[in-house]
Amino acid sequence: MLDIRRIRQDPDTVARLLAKKHVDVDLDVVQRLDAKKREITLNIERLKAQRNQASEEVSRRKKRHEDVADLIAETRAVGEKIKELEVSLEPIDQELRDFLLTVPNTPLPQVPEGESADDNVEIHRFGDIPVFSFPAKPHWELGEMLEIIDFERARKISGSRFSLLRGMGASLSRALINFMLDHAKERGYQEVAPPYLVNETSMFGTGQFPKFVDDAFHVVPHDYYLIPTAEVPLTNLFRDEIISTPLPLKFTAYTASFRAEAGAAGRDTRGLIRQHQFDKVELVRFEEPANSEQAAEELLRDAESILEELELPYRTVILCGGDMGFTQALTYDIEVWMPSYGKYVEISSVSNMTDFQARRASIRYRPSGIKKTELVHTLNGSALAVGRTIAAILENYQRASGHVQIPSALRPYLNGQEEI
RNA sequence: GGAGGGGUAGCGUAAUUGGUAACGCAGUGGUCUUGAAAACCACCGCCUUAUGGCUUGCAGGUUCGAGUCCUGUCCCCUCCGCCA
Structure with a gap:
């Protein structure tokens, strides 16, 4: 607001x-x-x-x-x-x-002019795009061949836009989650295991409601909502509170995220890219207003460095005004190279909400030396979307044999195993 | 889900038959001090330039006036039932 x-x-x-x-x-x-x-x-x-x-x-x-x-x-x-x-x-x-x-947040001055994703401005690029000496396969084919992703049975059990990981697929997912959480903890984020079901007030607090009601899964008889991102419970941690501990406060959480994907019919229907349920490790920060711009840069590095440790090629773009979300004042998207798409695909979104969510959710602090309370600035970013990371690893690390090499940073989390 | 008890400032407690929210602790600033403690003063829930208004979980109602009476609702505690 x-x-x-x-x-x-x-x-x-x-x-x-x-x-x-x-x-x-x-x-x-x-x-x-x-x-x-x-x-x-x-x-x-x-x-x-x-x-x-x-x-x-x-x-x-x-x-x-x-x-x-x-x-x-x-x-x-x-x-x-x-x-x-x-x-x-x-x-x-x-x-x-x-x-x-219903009035969106205003963009910060450095946000570029532009209408759509085509006008986003690339600011950073890492790693070389892989060149394959064999016909490279998309991750959904690799996943089914290796019997680690089962789309058919997930469809039977639930429906379209659901997936199911088996064996090393499930282990890889768990390894990534642990790797990402450890990475966040090393950088000073406290781990939180929040509820996946939240009340309506929380959804208003972070700005999902009223505008994006159709994107949420509503648990009808009890009036709860499935979280579309851990940002919702994490940012609402201090709703209606005056934070008394020194800022910044930094939190991380692994959760499943649930999105109805209303309006996305026909887009990214194959593979793990766009699912109704997906795993994600999220970072959320509560900052003094004067520090939020610097915090956004730190948060961006916190997310980018995961891809660097996984040795996955990516680029970072700053979203133009027209491509930004409702609550954001500044957004960086980190896009990983996805060979099956032949382009970079969003794997993380890092945003500064300034005081927009804090005003909605009434999250304040007492600046030192001043009697009055002030709204904090909230920031968040994915670090990272797990399903998309799995897809990127399968595709970028695939070999002619159809097997997939495991990034060395993940091997300690998989008993030293080097290949799937 | 059922029964009972309870929500007043960060914490702990007050408030005659309804009469306009008080006190202690903690905290912040100041006086004093070489510094600190103690003591004293102010602040110590929100809005407002001010006057003033609002605030007893939340939303209504009755009343000139509600922490107090009435209705609904949320949350917490105890016990029972169910349950991973």
């Missing part, structure tokens, strides 16, 4: 920044509702002050056993007027809040 005061004071700048994201928001509506709300609120508070004084006067007179009938009658009229104004305020306030919840 954006600060209403910011919209009130400098609507032109906010409008210009939102235009960079290629979203059309009518800020006049916000300003009109805000002005109306403030006018009515002021009147209500004046009348309440009057009523409070009158009530105290009633109390005083009663103690002196004086007659208070007139005063009570008079004050009742004030109460009715307050009630009337409150009733008129309610729909305005509701409309204003609903509207603000």
Whole structure:
């Protein structure tokens, strides 16, 4: 959520920044509702002050056993007027809040102009694209040949966009998760094992709701939602709290993630790239506002270095305004080379949300030397999406025999095994 | 799921028949001190330029006035049942 005061004071700048994201928001509506709300609120508070004084006067007179009938009658009229104004305020306030919840975060200055993924700007590249002396196979074929991924039976058990790992496939997944968690812990992130089911308030807090309701799996009779990313429970850790320990706070979690993939029909239907359920190790940071830009760079390195240790070729892009998400002020995508696609495919997304989520979720801290509380900045990034990492390893490390070499960084997690 | 008990400031506790939320500890700043402790003063829940308004889990209702009375709801604890 954006600060209403910011919209009130400098609507032109906010409008210009939102235009960079290629979203059309009518800020006049916000300003009109805000002005109306403030006018009515002021009147209500004046009348309440009057009523409070009158009530105290009633109390005083009663103690002196004086007659208070007139005063009570008079004050009742004030109460009715307050009630009337409150009733008129309610729909305005509701409309204003609903509207603000649909206004996206504004991009930071370094975000490039652009409309779509084609306009993203590459900033970093690592590793050489592999050249195969044999016909390279896509990971779904390799996975089935090696009997480590079973798409058919997953479809039978659940449906499309589900997969099932067996034998060394399952072991490889577990090895990656442990490797990624250890990597994060070495870099100062505390490991968390959060719930996979969260309430609606948490989904609003991180910005999934109200806009992306259709992307979530809703557990109907109990009104829980399956987490689309560990970002949701991790960022909501401190919802409605004033953080009393020194910032930054850094957390990591391995969780499954669940996405309905509404609107993705027909895209990436083969393989592990786009699933309803996938494993991911996530990093989340709570930062002082002044440090969040530097924290974003650190977080990016925290994620990139995993691919470097796995010796997988990747590139990093900074998303242009038009390709950015709703809650983000800055996003880097890390894309791993996927031979079957013949291009780089997103394997991590690292974002600075500035105070956007913190305002929604009311996550604050006390800056040293200042009495007032302030909103923190939240950041998160995948480190990494496990399914896509498995796909990248199978494809980039495949041999002519159809076997797959295990990256040396992972071998300690697989009893030294060198090949699948 | 059932029964009972309970949610008041970070923690622990108050609040006559309904009369407008108090105290202690912890914490922050200041005075004092070579420094610290102690003592004293202020702050110590939120909004507001201010006046003032709001705040007793949450949402309503009754009332001039609700921590207190009424309705709904969430959460916690204990016991029972079920359960990996």
